[in-house]
Amino acid sequence: MVASQSYRRVMFLKHVWFRRPNGPLGPLNPDDFNRWSKLPPENVRLATLLCCVGLVISCMSETQYAGPLALAVSPPYGGDMGFAVTLSGTLVFYGVFRILRSNSSSSDR
Secondary structure, three states: OHHHHHHHHHHHHHHHHHOOOOOOOOOOOHHHHHOHHHOOOOHHHHHHHHHHHHHHHHHOEOOOOEOHHHHHHOOOOOOOOHHHHHHHHHHHHHHHHHHHHHHHOOOOO
16 A cells, blocks of 8 residues: 555656656656657666655554654554655655756656
């Protein structure tokens, strides 16, 4: 469930902010969807996913395990805040990684 919500947030941010007509990456070109060589590498989404998984593990509070951030919020059992933190973390991580990627090379356009 967290992965699908994070994917939705990434798609929303990509289409609303980065792929708007005057956005950093320019508008989408539908002709590029059938050409693998024209598609950008997906290392930004992979890095975002890995960072969000780290947030989920450190913020979750389950019967067998409570992460360090969950214990810091609500000792002694911890508060399960993994889902909420991951959704906001997805927006932050993807935004930062995508800006860094688009500034580092023009092949992502």
